[in-house]
Amino acid sequence: MYYLSKILLKKKENNFKVIIIAGPTASGKSSLAIDLAKKYNGIIINADSQQIYKELPILSSQPNKMDYKIISHKLFSFLNFYQGFSVEQWFNLVKRELIKAKKKKSLPIIVGGTGMYLNTLINGIKKFPKIPTSLKKKGREKMKKIGPKKFYEELKKKNKLCVYKINPNDKIRLLRSWEIFNVSKKSIFEIDKERNIEKLKSYDFFKILIFPSKEKIYSNCSIRWKNMIKSGAIKETQLLMKKEVKLKKKNLIKTIGFQQIKNFLIKKNNDIEKSSELAIQATRNYAKRQFTWFRHQFKANVTLKKNYDKKTKKYILKEINDKLLTN
Secondary structure, eight states, X not given: OOOTTTTTTOOSXXXXXXXXXXXXXXXXXXXXXXXXXXXXXXXXXXXOSXXXXXXXXXXXXXXXXXXXXXXXXXXXXXXXXXXOOOXXXXXXXXXXXXXXXXXXXXXXXXXXXXXXXXXXXXXOEEOOOOOOHHHHHHHHHHHXXXXXXXXXXXXXXXXXXXXXXXXXXXXHHHXXXXXXXXXXXXXXXXXXXXXXXXXOTTEEEEEEEEOOOHHHHHHHHHHHHHHHHHHTHHHHHHHHHHHHHHHTOOSOOOOTTHHHHHHHHTTSSOOHHHHHHHHHHHHHHHHHHHHHHHHHHOOOSEEEOSXXXXXXXXXXXXXXXXXXXXX
């Protein structure tokens, strides 16, 4: 194992080293994170917006029980599917985990493909006023009572900028704008222009991008979906559907694969093969969007042009090790 004097204390302006592993879905990010954590006394921190949910271990491709035993994993499988969770909440939890890792002298390895999380981590987060729970409740009740269109018009009278670029039927954005105005007497647009950004300044981010060909990722998407079905994705979906009915919390799960299996189970589609085709295509479409985002928005220290697997493991680990020791 490489010790902290070689990696963690290889500082840039006295900053603490943090590894970020990013890339499209099914590129081998989790496997690389585990191997690096073993090698460098690391902990793994989740940066995937679906892997935070307890009820989605299979559909969101969470680490398995053995992975959890071998390496400390943080911010995985800790929320129920019906609980709201913002980028700011994730950012604050990551800050806490980084402080803990620094005290323990462990190497933090942040892994995931959610662009919004990664962008916030690297570039900082815009700070907005905190909204009291009582005010949120008041806003929801008002929306329910008068409807979104009247809600929109009333908000517009208070401050035209409060509804700037907001569709009159967009309840979520209207409520958020209403909350911000009632706390600050300013519109989201005005607060956004103030550029009040919190950044993680005491960390040196070493960014690894796994970026194989689209053809390879598309092939991996098919293989992974078949493995999900074998591992119990249908049963997982059945349990979630029961919880949706019991809790009256429908249409909250956006994880790819859930709706396709659900349609099969409620007989909208009698063919599991057809549902599988639709799920695989949806996953590929998501991967395509990720490719675009990473190509334009993510500046990596190391870009790996091959999928991380047993064949490429030795070469990739050596390349990362060499770069880590010189950055």
